[in-house]
Amino acid sequence: MTENRSLPLDFQHVSKTFSIGKRTIEALKQLSLTVEENSITALVGPDGAGKTTLLRSAVGLYLPNTGEIRIFGYDTRQYSDQIHALIGYMPQRFGLYEDLSVAENLNLYADLHQVSMTDRQHRFDDLMLMTGLAAFTDRLAGKLSGGMKQKLGLACTLLSEPRLLLLDEPSVGVDPVSRRELWRIIQHQVKQKGTTVLLSTAYMDEAERCDKVVLIDDGEILAQDTPEHFKARLSGHCFRLQHARMPYRQLQSRVNASEDIIDSIIQGESVRVVCKQTKLPDFPADIAEHLNVSPAEANLEDAFISLLRQRHPVTHQPPLQINQIENSKNHSNDVIRVEQVDRWFGEFQAVKKLNFSVKRGEIFGLLGANGAGKTTTFRMLCGLLPVSNGQLSVAGVNLRTAAAKARAKIGYMSQKFSLYANLSVQQNMDFFSSAYGLKNQHRKQRIQWAIEQFDLKKDLTSNSGDLPLGYKQRLAMACALMHEPEILFLDEPTSGVDPLARREFWARTNQLAANGVTVLVTTHFMEEAEYCDRLVIMVQGEVMMAGSPAEIKQQAITAECPEPTMEQAFIHLVEKKQS
Amino acid sequence: MIFALIIKEFLAILKDPKSRFVLIGPPIIQLFVFGYGATFDLNHVPIAVYDEANSVESRQLIARFEASPAFSRKITLMHQQQIAKVLDNKDVLAVIHIHPQFDRDLALGKTVNIQIIIDGRDSNTALIALSYMQTILAKYNLAMAQQYHTPRPAARLQIRAWFNPDLNSQWFIVTGIIGLLTLVVTILVTALSVAREREQGTFDQLLVTPMTPFQILLGKAIPGLIIGLIEASFIIFMAVFWFNIPFIGHLSALYLGVFLFVFSVIGVGLMISSICVTQQQGLLGAFLFIVPAVILSGFATPIANMPPLVQDFTLINPLRYFLVIVRGVFLEGLPAEVLFNQYWPLALISLVTLSLAAWLFRHRIY
Numbered sequence: 001m002t003e004n005r006s007l008p009l010d011f012q013h014v015s016k017t018f019s020i021g022k023r024t025i026e027a028l029k030q031l032s033l034t035v036e037e038n039s040i041t042a043l044v045g046p047d048g049a050g051k052t053t054l055l056r057s058a059v060g061l062y063l064p065n066t067g068e069i070r071i072f073g074y075d076t077r078q079y080s081d082q083i084h085a086l087i088g089y090m091p092q093r094f095g096l097y098e099d100l101s102v103a104e105n106l107n108l109y110a111d112l113h114q115v116s117m118t119d120r121q122h123r124f125d126d127l128m129l130m131t132g133l134a135a136f137t138d139r140l141a142g143k144l145s146g147g148m149k150q151k152l153g154l155a156c157t158l159l160s161e162p163r164l165l166l167l168d169e170p171s172v173g174v175d176p177v178s179r180r181e182l183w184r185i186i187q188h189q190v191k192q193k194g195t196t197v198l199l200s201t202a203y204m205d206e207a208e209r210c211d212k213v214v215l216i217d218d219g220e221i222l223a224q225d226t227p228e229h230f231k232a233r234l235s236g237h238c239f240r241l242q243h244a245r246m247p248y249r250q251l252q253s254r255v256n257a258s259e260d261i262i263d264s265i266i267q268g269e270s271v272r273v274v275c276k277q278t279k280l281p282d283f284p285a286d287i288a289e290h291l292n293v294s295p296a297e298a299n300l301e302d303a304f305i306s307l308l309r310q311r312h313p314v315t316h317q318p319p320l321q322i323n324q325i326e327n328s329k330n331h332s333n334d335v336i337r338v339e340q341v342d343r344w345f346g347e348f349q350a351v352k353k354l355n356f357s358v359k360r361g362e363i364f365g366l367l368g369a370n371g372a373g374k375t376t377t378f379r380m381l382c383g384l385l386p387v388s389n390g391q392l393s394v395a396g397v398n399l400r401t402a403a404a405k406a407r408a409k410i411g412y413m414s415q416k417f418s419l420y421a422n423l424s425v426q427q428n429m430d431f432f433s434s435a436y437g438l439k440n441q442h443r444k445q446r447i448q449w450a451i452e453q454f455d456l457k458k459d460l461t462s463n464s465g466d467l468p469l470g471y472k473q474r475l476a477m478a479c480a481l482m483h484e485p486e487i488l489f490l491d492e493p494t495s496g497v498d499p500l501a502r503r504e505f506w507a508r509t510n511q512l513a514a515n516g517v518t519v520l521v522t523t524h525f526m527e528e529a530e531y532c533d534r535l536v537i538m539v540q541g542e543v544m545m546a547g548s549p550a551e552i553k554q555q556a557i558t559a560e561c562p563e564p565t566m567e568q569a570f571i572h573l574v575e576k577k578q579s
Numbered sequence: 580m581i582f583a584l585i586i587k588e589f590l591a592i593l594k595d596p597k598s599r600f601v602l603i604g605p606p607i608i609q610l611f612v613f614g615y616g617a618t619f620d621l622n623h624v625p626i627a628v629y630d631e632a633n634s635v636e637s638r639q640l641i642a643r644f645e646a647s648p649a650f651s652r653k654i655t656l657m658h659q660q661q662i663a664k665v666l667d668n669k670d671v672l673a674v675i676h677i678h679p680q681f682d683r684d685l686a687l688g689k690t691v692n693i694q695i696i697i698d699g700r701d702s703n704t705a706l707i708a709l710s711y712m713q714t715i716l717a718k719y720n721l722a723m724a725q726q727y728h729t730p731r732p733a734a735r736l737q738i739r740a741w742f743n744p745d746l747n748s749q750w751f752i753v754t755g756i757i758g759l760l761t762l763v764v765t766i767l768v769t770a771l772s773v774a775r776e777r778e779q780g781t782f783d784q785l786l787v788t789p790m791t792p793f794q795i796l797l798g799k800a801i802p803g804l805i806i807g808l809i810e811a812s813f814i815i816f817m818a819v820f821w822f823n824i825p826f827i828g829h830l831s832a833l834y835l836g837v838f839l840f841v842f843s844v845i846g847v848g849l850m851i852s853s854i855c856v857t858q859q860q861g862l863l864g865a866f867l868f869i870v871p872a873v874i875l876s877g878f879a880t881p882i883a884n885m886p887p888l889v890q891d892f893t894l895i896n897p898l899r900y901f902l903v904i905v906r907g908v909f910l911e912g913l914p915a916e917v918l919f920n921q922y923w924p925l926a927l928i929s930l931v932t933l934s935l936a937a938w939l940f941r942h943r944i945y
Contacts, residue, residue: 382783382787383786383787384783384786384787404789404790404791405789407787407788407789408789410787412783412784412787414780414783414784416780417780418779418780418781418783418784419781419784420587420590420591420779420781421779422591422594422595423587423590423591423594427587427590430583430586431583431584431586431587432788434580434582434583435580435583435584435785435788435789435790436788436789437580437789463594489787
């Protein structure tokens, strides 16, 4: 065996199938992939593309049906012990023991990986310093924030100093600041220790930092290249559009109708489009006349969307049929008003003197790092948590005095799939429509509406828990919109969802807003903050910044960063506040 | 809205194979295990005989023991020393020792002594076996008196067991199971219902609907009530038609009791449910309640035998009252008026537990 010269990872024509119930799923189809020593490779692709299966196969947790997997020359079928000594694997949910402290977790994993007592102390010190967890060694792992847990998980994985590090979506649900720290650790390992890293990610900015990016879809590799080459494919295809007369949301839906537009997103107050050719298509006169066009730089996401679109053409959904919400009796335009709201948990003040208001038909973003009080605020607005002090009115109703009445006017969708998993799609819709007090003919109409709008007809009898993630989300949204709410609350709706499904989701949300539904959304994806009309950024329970995305970015302009992205602006502002 | 909640609750329970099994499996298994396995009656208890007399008379006496279905002679001993061994090894429960002077004393008209050495480690069984043996000896004495024309005993016990003439313990146990299984199933269904939703994240989704906490609570309580009633009816049916337990009272008196009992149990179940975050905690909470509730109910051991303090404590146990009602209606045919003193404590317990559950529910939602 020529093990010294062997590649860290070598997949040769690997196939893997699973059977779930009666269905057989081909998770990997004749997939071949190699990873070079001392490099970072990113796996990207839609949900269910096979990213996790690929990583688990590399660890030896799944054995291939056909083909061969070699890790540093060792076949995963025969040499699992040797392989385990060489690799570190961090699954999506790392198995931290929540009732053990940070130090106890580290010790446990050191024992499991048989790290000698002499090596242990300086490795602990190194890792604690690197992860910034040194001050928290006595804290229970269960009491750490999401970002800290993830860093601790990574630290535990790095204890055995693996030569190949496999990370499955290490930064899902982690705020931008913690995400950047995680990356520092990973890059440090590669530079200082010569580690090889293979990771899957839903964040394009992370993929951009890798040496190689592999796009998989449906168990096959669509393309693999350096990020620069990927971007180069689409240079000259991207433009930023602004219209003198037309609001940007309307502009987006108009330009999207063109066959030659691959993708369009809202960025600030303009619409960013990716075209099939290196020029814009001919728009109808009313658009073309007042259009202000400037070229935009291609990014990695553009490249992936254009590749994926060739396999998954846009199914032009019927435009969402929504009854326009009239400006009802209350003349005030503020649909949500938060005045001097406090929330205490025992001695800890999670939300401090919060003030903001949301106008009708607005998409309003609530941003913040983990533990900033964003979830607490969100839950108070939905009536899931009472306020300790202050006034909160939703849809013109005070939540303290008429909570049930206020709840009838809101729709709610949480990041975790929270419908009844063992009930069928139809049963879920039946239940939620009744729960919101819909009756007889009206109820039938609304359910029919949901089936048509969200294309749920063929899945009506399937258990909702068995649906693919994208469909689960459609169903959740259908249930949330069943009673035609005035306000829609979305709690990290796109967490862990792939770019295509995210596009579909935002297209719907925009239509809702255009029809007068107010949308309040929390998100970790900073580029999604761009889709909001206005947003607040919370830090340590307080509003640090409020305004439109452009206004917020304005405040983060520095000499070295004249045109910050939303993410850069966020990190800059949070760090400025904390220092 | 509540109707939709009830339908959803039933679908959630019935579509999940695990919770479906909880409803159907354990009741049937337990019913048969308890119905046939748990009995206080003694059958074929092994005994040893050490017959030093070895005469016609002594063998006649031994034959009386062997003829009884309660005992069977397993070992015949030859030496005094063997006695300790067979008892130590639990080969037999008791040893009957007949002295060599047995015939002589009998012929002389003296009272003869028959020694019984019994394993007292299981005091309950030993006592029952002893009382059987005494009955056999009493009959023997009477027969002897007739044969030898000696004076008969001055007084003789004439026993008639009311309500259960054969003192068949199955009658006692199976009626108890009606209470036991209704308790177990109802409490499991309700204690896990909210915890399951919390675990799966559906509880928030439920709370953001316009339904009030009280309506949600009702939507959880009614399925529990229906399931509890069906469960109880099934076991009552089996008790009457499978185990042939006589049912001499009125169904109405029984069902008033079932109804109140199930309500009080639902209250306890929902209290557990509103405190617990995971199903595991819910299950643990349910068993923390079930075990003392059964032991302190008079299901197996009479409440009257318990220390006074424990007896007072049983007053808050709903199963205690329900067992009196079931056994009273089944075996004694007691009418509802007589059982009034059992109904009102159950009603009071229901009221207290349900209100507490509602209070906890409102305050633990967050």
